Each structure stands twice: as structure tokens, then as C-alpha cells.
Amino acid sequence: MADFVQIFVLSITAGSVYALIALGYTMVYGILKFINFAHSDVVVLGSWVSYTVAAFMFSRLHVDAEHPPLWIGAVVLLAAMAYCALSGYVIERFAYKPLRRAPRLNVLITAIGVSLFLQNCGQLTPYNLTSQGDLRFPFGASPQRMPDLLGENMSNDDRVMWSISFAPDANGYAPRVVVSKIDFSIVVSALVLMLALEILIHRTKIGMGMRAVSYNFDIAALMGVPVNAIISFTFVLGSSLAAAAGFLYALAFPGLNQPAHEVWVLLGLKAFVAAVVGGIGNVRGAALGGFLIAFVEMFGMRYIDSNLRDVYVFAVLILVLLVRPSGLLGSPEREKV
Amino acid sequence: MTPLPAASLDLRPSWGEIALRGGLPILVSLALPFLLHFVVGPALGPYPTKLLVDVGIAIILAVSLNIVNGFTGQFSIGHAGFMAIGAYTAASVTYYGSMLIWETAERQAGFLPAGEWLLCGGCLVGGAVAAVFGYLVGLPSLRLRGDYLAIVTLGFGEIIRVLLQQTNSQLFSSDEIREAGRRELFPPPLGGALGFSDIPKYGTLFWVFTFAVLTIWVSYRLKVSAAGRAYLSIREDEVAARSIGIDITKYKVRAFVIAAFLAGIAGGLYAHSGVILSPKDAGFQRSFDVVIMVVLGGMGSISGTTLAAIILTLLPELLRDLQQYRLIIYALVLIVMMIVRPQGLFGVHEIWEFFGHKRLGTRRGGRT
Numbered sequence: 001m002a003d004f005v006q007i008f009v010l011s012i013t014a015g016s017v018y019a020l021i022a023l024g025y026t027m028v029y030g031i032l033k034f035i036n037f038a039h040s041d042v043v044v045l046g047s048w049v050s051y052t053v054a055a056f057m058f059s060r061l062h063v064d065a066e067h068p069p070l071w072i073g074a075v076v077l078l079a080a081m082a083y084c085a086l087s088g089y090v091i092e093r094f095a096y097k098p099l100r101r102a103p104r105l106n107v108l109i110t111a112i113g114v115s116l117f118l119q120n121c122g123q124l125t126p127y128n129l130t131s132q133g134d135l136r137f138p139f140g141a142s143p144q145r146m147p148d149l150l151g152e153n154m155s156n157d158d159r160v161m162w163s164i165s166f167a168p169d170a171n172g173y174a175p176r177v178v179v180s181k182i183d184f185s186i187v188v189s190a191l192v193l194m195l196a197l198e199i200l201i202h203r204t205k206i207g208m209g210m211r212a213v214s215y216n217f218d219i220a221a222l223m224g225v226p227v228n229a230i231i232s233f234t235f236v237l238g239s240s241l242a243a244a245a246g247f248l249y250a251l252a253f254p255g256l257n258q259p260a261h262e263v264w265v266l267l268g269l270k271a272f273v274a275a276v277v278g279g280i281g282n283v284r285g286a287a288l289g290g291f292l293i294a295f296v297e298m299f300g301m302r303y304i305d306s307n308l309r310d311v312y313v314f315a316v317l318i319l320v321l322l323v324r325p326s327g328l329l330g331s332p333e334r335e336k337v
Numbered sequence: 338m339t340p341l342p343a344a345s346l347d348l349r350p351s352w353g354e355i356a357l358r359g360g361l362p363i364l365v366s367l368a369l370p371f372l373l374h375f376v377v378g379p380a381l382g383p384y385p386t387k388l389l390v391d392v393g394i395a396i397i398l399a400v401s402l403n404i405v406n407g408f409t410g411q412f413s414i415g416h417a418g419f420m421a422i423g424a425y426t427a428a429s430v431t432y433y434g435s436m437l438i439w440e441t442a443e444r445q446a447g448f449l450p451a452g453e454w455l456l457c458g459g460c461l462v463g464g465a466v467a468a469v470f471g472y473l474v475g476l477p478s479l480r481l482r483g484d485y486l487a488i489v490t491l492g493f494g495e496i497i498r499v500l501l502q503q504t505n506s507q508l509f510s511s512d513e514i515r516e517a518g519r520r521e522l523f524p525p526p527l528g529g530a531l532g533f534s535d536i537p538k539y540g541t542l543f544w545v546f547t548f549a550v551l552t553i554w555v556s557y558r559l560k561v562s563a564a565g566r567a568y569l570s571i572r573e574d575e576v577a578a579r580s581i582g583i584d585i586t587k588y589k590v591r592a593f594v595i596a597a598f599l600a601g602i603a604g605g606l607y608a609h610s611g612v613i614l615s616p617k618d619a620g621f622q623r624s625f626d627v628v629i630m631v632v633l634g635g636m637g638s639i640s641g642t643t644l645a646a647i648i649l650t651l652l653p654e655l656l657r658d659l660q661q662y663r664l665i666i667y668a669l670v671l672i673v674m675m676i677v678r679p680q681g682l683f684g685v686h687e688i689w690e691f692f693g694h695k696r697l698g699t700r701r702g703g704r705t
Contacts, residue, residue: 318489322477325485
């Protein structure tokens with residue numbers, strides 16, 4: 001029982017990260033109807049920018065590494081989001097905009113190109129931007145360790161936010177379910193961001209513009225919706241969510257792999273699977289899919305075979321696509337000639 | 338006005354031309370493997386020979402992927418998955434076959450020793466197994482279009498990679514195979530995450546280019562046949578193709594199966610080219626390399642794809658100092674290419690079509 005609850009907690013945490021990334025995929029798909037393969041690389045960018053900024057701040061501000069002030073986390077998050085938003089804008093402007101009217105296959109190939117570009121630029125040999133050598137860019141091909149922004153790798157008790165103890169079994173062993181501070185902050189930040197997005201899309205004028213463009217590109221333009229601005233905004237939004245996801249991921253798993261490492265690709269792929277499973281183009285579906293994928297992965301890992309965690313995710317994808325090709329919440333697409 | 342039969346006789350090329358243009362390619366393709374194996378390979382030395390082997394394998398991979406991505410207009414980015422299936426199957430056939438027959442997995446000397454025929458069989462078996470998987474992947478893909486298909490194929494490659502990592506890492510010797518019970522053989526000992534090593538190095542220039550020439554031949558005959566026209570029509574417009582009575586499902590699956598078969602053969606050759614086969618070979622990185630070859634050479638152009646495969650395999654050797662920039666350059670080339678020339682260098686046309694050559698029997702002056 002304790003086992004079950006603990007895995008439930010882990011799934012919620014992982015699901016929040018997947019959902020945040022999936023939102024970026026699904027928003028771009030909803031508006032431009034193509035898979036932004038480079039989205040997962042923006043997540044990586046977010047993680048690594050977080051690392052770079054955090055390391056820089058730790059070194060310059062002489063932060064007490066055991067109890068860093070919480071605002072540093074906020075600054076790092078904002079910096080990562082700003083950087084990724086800018087990258088998202090540039091990517092859209094120079095790689096995707098010239099292909100607005102091109103066949104979808106071409107845009108897809110371009111997206112793969114952008115993805116390869118980001119991956120490999122990210123792991124070029126870094127330059128020192130400052131004389132002390134504490135601000136290095138790009139990120140290099142060796143893994144790094146994210147500084148501890150919540151100040152909690154000191155002792156196990158510091159990590160714990162809540163813990164629930166269960167009745168001891170026959171051997172006198174009392175299982176404990178632990179919700180760590182990291183889990184808590186990840187879930188809360190993800191939920192806040194998702195709620196903000198929901199309000200933005202359904203309650204604001206720019207959100208209405210996004211919905212109009214995704215409903216029908218040409219007619220939205222005729223009705224005076226500034227289509228190009230809306231698309232740029234969508235990329236900025238999706239990329240900053242990706243940056244937030246990258247930041248949270250780096251908090252949860254401080255050992256950052258090099259930008260082209262397969263771990264990142266798998267993270268992006270799973271988030272994409274989440275978007276497809278939920279119904280790509282549907283924002284609520286992406287959130288749902290993110291949690292669903294995380295549950296399948298975590299529970300499969302615990303109760304079936306831990307080595308096959310990636311297989312479960314793709315099996316779910318294939319299954320959903322076979323039974324309901326437009327995803328759980330997606331509306332079926334009518335084929336018109 | 339001359340009657341029609343006489344007029345058509347005028348258009349007929351001379352026998353010499355027929356012999357030259359029909360027979361020359363056959364002669365060249367028959368001679369090429371021997372030429373490379375006996376003259377070029379020994380003249381260049383071991384390292385360039387290894388490079389040539391890589392070139393041949395890249396040609397098979399790119400030309401076979403071209404059948405799916407180029408002719409049929411589907412988008413598969415899991416080609417390395419098929420390749421890995423073929424590679425592991427062929428490697429098990431030759432490794433365990435040699436163990437059982439000759440008690441050793443050492444390479445046998447000479448030209449075409451018995452072991453190399455085992456390789457030939459292994460490649461065909463590997464191709465067949467890959468083709469079965471191609472069928473399995475192709476079937477669900479019929480319900481999916483474009484980007485969904487891309488994701489399913491990518492996911493497929495990843496699943497294969499993960500499953501290969503789970504295999505037993507300790508290879509069996511000949512006695513152990515005979516003594517092992519059925520249970521111990523599953524999952525089969527294929528090296529696991531460490532990789533399948535000690536595969537006999539039978540992947541000679543002769544075999545690689547024999548299969549490469551065959552691949553190009555199959556692919557070309559396919560392109561100019563009725564089936565090839567059906568592929569191209571599906572690529573241009575699925576709805577229109579269906580409305581003129583083309584069974585889209587059948588052709589798409591067939592394209593997948595053929596491409597997977599050829600990729601399996603390429604994998605078989607790759608496994609025997611003196612590498613340690615690892616599950617990473619099924620990963621997306623390798624699939625992307627092949628996709629880039631097809632996109633660059635022209636989606637649908639066999640000669641263009643072949644040229645791209647040759648250039649992109651040799652380029653890293655020439656640009657060794659730029660190693661860390663290689664993929665950045667590829668990526669930029671892809672992006673710029675899609676914006677400037679979306680159909681690839683040669684588009685759907687073959688290279689010679691740009692030099693005023695026409696196929697036999699086509700009317701002078703006009704393009705068919």
C-alpha cells in the first residue's frame with residue numbers, strides 16, 4: 001500500500017513535467033499543424049541555461065550553499081524562460097516562417113534540422129564569458145551538476161515536505177510515504193503554470209486569437225487576427241513553458257546530461273507521446289496525457305519490469321493511435337477533398 | 338503523312354544504342370563488386386576499404402529508405418530499427434552458425450569461403466525478419482498520416498533499442514549452445530548493452546557492393562514499374578490516388594516491407610564489417626543520418642540518394658578537424674535546403690535526366 005502511494009506521488013511529479021512539455025507540442029500543433037521536433041531541445045536549453053545562471057549566481061553572490069535564498073530559484077527560472085522564449089521566437093522566425101505554406105513533411109524535416117542544430121550547438125566546447133571562468137557558454141559535452149536551489153541535499157530530513165507513516169507489518173517495519181520539497185515545488189509550479197495557460201487561452205483576447213488561428217488559419221486572418229504575431233506568441237509561450245519544465249527537471253534530477261544525450265530525446269519523446277495520447281492540439285488533453293503517461297511508466301516500472309519503462313510508453317502510444325487516432329480528447333479530423 | 342508503324346520505326350533507337358544503354362549498366366553493376374574487391378580494395382589498403390564498405394552500406398540504407406520516404410511520401414524515421422534487427426539476426430546466424438558448424442567464429446580466409454555464404458544467408462534471413470517487422474509497423478501506420486507515422490517509427494526504433502539492451506550479455510560457445518535448455522536461450526544472448534562482439538568479419542567489398550547494386554537495381558525497377566507509379570501517386574495525393582483505384586494500404590505496406598528487407602540486409606553487412614554491434618545502432622541518431630541522405634539527395638531520386646550517401650559518408654573523413662561541427666553543418670544544410678529547395682538536390686529525377694539523356698523508347702524532345 002505504501003509502495004503504491006509512493007509511486008502515485010512520483011507519477012504526479014513526473015506527470016507535471018511531461019504535461020508542461022506536452023503543452024508546448026500541442027499548442028504549436030494546434031496552430032501550425034506540425035510537430036515541433038525541436039521542442040524537446042528547447043527543454044534541454046532551459047535546463048542548461050538554468051544550470052549556467054544558477055552556477056554563476058552561486059559563485060558571484062557567495063550564496064550559503066546549504067540554505068540558498070528561495071528568490072535565486074525564481075531568478076533562475078525567469079532567466080531560463082526569457083532565454084528560451086527568445087530562442088523560440090528566433091526559431092519560428094527563421095526556420096518555420098518561410099515554410100508557412102509548404103507541405104507538412106518539409107516543415108517536419110526542418111524541425112528535425114532545428115533539433116539537431118540545437119543539440120549540437122549546445123554541446124560545443126564552451127567559451128568563458130567572464131575572466132573568472134564561472135560563466136561558460138555553450139554548455140560543452142560533459143555532464144554537470146545542477147546547484148541545489150532548495151538547499152536540501154544536506155540531510156534526508158530536510159528534503160521531506162510531508163511524510164505519512166503506515167502501520168508496521170509483522171516484522172515491525174513501518175513503511176513511509178515521502179513527499180519531498182522538490183516534488184511539492186514541481187507539482188505546484190506546474191499546476192500554477194497550467195492554470196495560467198488555461199486562463200490565458202480561454203479568458204483573454206490573445207487567447208481568443210490563438211483559438212481562432214488554430215480553428216482556421218485563413219479565416220482568422222480575414223477577420224483581422226494578427227496571425228503572424230499570434231504564431232510568434234505561441235512559440236514564445238510554448239518555449240517558456242518548456243524552459244520551466246527544463247528547470248523543474250533539473251531540480252528533480254540534478255545530474256544534467258550533455259545536450260545531445262539520449263535521455264533528453266527520450267524525455268521529449270515521452271512528452272510528445274503524452275500530447276498525442278491526450279489528443280494533439282488540445283491543451284487539456286496534453287495535461288491529461290502527461291499524467292497518464294507518467295502513471296503508465298512509473299507503475300509499469302514498479303510492478304512489471306523496470307528495464308522496459310520506455311517500451312510501456314510507446315506501447316500506450318501505438319495502442320491509443322490504433323483505437324482512437326485523434327487521441328483521448330482530440331476531435332476526429334474529417335478528410336476533405 | 339507516313340503511316341503510324343513506319344513513323345514509330347523511325348523513333349526506335351538503333352541496336353547499338355539499345356545494347357549500349359541497356360547492357361552497359363548491367364555490365365558495370367556485375368563488374369563493380371569484383372573490381373572493388375580485387376583491384377580497388379587491395380590498392381587502397383585496409384582503412385579506405387573500410388570506408389568503402391561504409392559507403393556501400395550507407396547506399397543500401399539510403400536507397401531503401403528512399404522507397405518509403407521518397408517514392409511513397411511517407412515519413413519513416415525508424416530505419417535504424419530495421420537495420421538493427423537485420424544486423425542482430427544476421428550476426429546470430431553467422432556467429433552461432435559458425436560455432437555450431439566449425440566450432441569457432443574466426444574468419445575463414447580466401448575468396449568466398451563457406452563462411453561468407455553463411456553471411457549471405459544470414460543477411461537474407463536478417464532481411465526477412467526485418468521485413469516481418471516492417472509489415473507489423475506498416476500496418477498501424479496506415480491509419481496514421483505524416484507526422485504520426487514519423488513518431489510511431491521513431492518509437493519503434495527506440496523499443497528495439499531498449500529490447501536489445503535486455504538481451505543476455507554473455508555470448509555462448511558452441512558447447513554451451515548444445516547444452517543450453519530452451520529457457521536459457523530466451524532472451525537470446527546477443528551481447529546486451531555491452532554489444533555483440535566477435536562477429537566474423539565477412540563484410541567484404543564484394544558482398545557489400547553486390548547487395549548495393551542489387552538494391553539500386555530493385556529500387557530502379559520499382560520506380561519505373563506500375564507499382565512505382567502507384568507509389569509516386571500516393572506521395573503526390575492520397576485521395577486522388579485512391580480515387581483512381583490504387584489500393585493505398587497495400588502499396589504503403591509493401592513499400593515498408595521492401596524498405597525494411599533491404600535495411601535488414603544493410604544491417605547484416607554492417608554487423609560483419611568489423612564493428613561491435615550495439616543497441617545504440619538502433620537509435621534515432623542513425624536513422625536521422627539516413628533521412629538526411631534521402632532528403633539531401635532528393636526524395637525519390639535513386640541516383641541523388643546514392644550520391645548523397647557517398648558524399649555524406651566520406652565527408653566526415655575529409656572534415657575531420659570539424660568533427661564537432663559536422664552535425665551542426667548537417668542541420669543547417671537541412672534547414673536551408675527545405676527553405677530553398679524543398680524537393681532535395683535532384684528532386685524526384687535521376688541525375689542523368691538533367692543532362693538531356695532520355696530513357697529508351699521515349700520521344701525525342703519531350704519529357705515523359
